[in-house]
Amino acid sequence: MTGTQVRFLQAIAERVATDRVVEAHLFAPRRQGPVETGVAVVAATPEADAPAGTGRVPATDAGESAAHEAGDALATHAGDAAEALVRAAPGDASPHADGAPAAAPHGDRLVVYCARYRHTIKGPDRGKWEFDCVAQADAPLVTVDAVVRGVMDRAGDAGDPERLGAEQWRAALEEPTWAALA
Numbered sequence: 001m002t003g004t005q006v007r008f009l010q011a012i013a014e015r016v017a018t019d020r021v022v023e024a025h026l027f028a029p030r031r032q033g034p035v036e037t038g039v040a041v042v043a044a045t046p047e048a049d050a051p052a053g054t055g056r057v058p059a060t061d062a063g064e065s066a067a068h069e070a071g072d073a074l075a076t077h078a079g080d081a082a083e084a085l086v087r088a089a090p091g092d093a094s095p096h097a098d099g100a101p102a103a104a105p106h107g108d109r110l111v112v113y114c115a116r117y118r119h120t121i122k123g124p125d126r127g128k129w130e131f132d133c134v135a136q137a138d139a140p141l142v143t144v145d146a147v148v149r150g151v152m153d154r155a156g157d158a159g160d161p162e163r164l165g166a167e168q169w170r171a172a173l174e175e176p177t178w179a180a181l182a
Helices: 003-015 061-070 073-088 141-155 166-173 176-181
Strands: 021-026 030-032 035-044 093-095 101-103 110-120 129-139 162-165
Touching: 003 021, 003 035, 003 110, 003 129, 003 166, 021 141, 021 166, 035 141, 110 141, 129 141, 162 166
Parallel strands: none
Antiparallel strands: 021 035, 021 162, 030 035, 035 110, 093 101, 110 129
């Protein structure tokens, strides 16, 4: 894992409490000229003080503008995926491939965050860091997985994004080598 990726995960952890993360999908970073961009989709339990089952988390324009500024196809597809989540998540369950409904984990829907970074590696703006993490929707975990697969298909990614479960997420943030990289 690169120093930039470590910084990205730490930035996400500052916005989304580590104990709330159920699953994270980290897409491979992309480099276009002097700029590296990355995208992650994070599913987390709702905050304790938020009313449970109150419907969708409102999307904001901040995430969309960050995607367009980055000019990265994957970030654009992730924004499209957030819209797909909102459209695909009207009920409390999503069907499996066999058509059977799947219950949402933790008996409730999860808040789905789309996180993006843009890091300038070369040139006069070297070291410039932009980060955005926006709650885009709420959905059951199976819907999140389906949307992540759709993003991969539309982006033409050959490899799967790195999937971190709750325990893997916590372990990754506790890695002692990260302090040296950050």
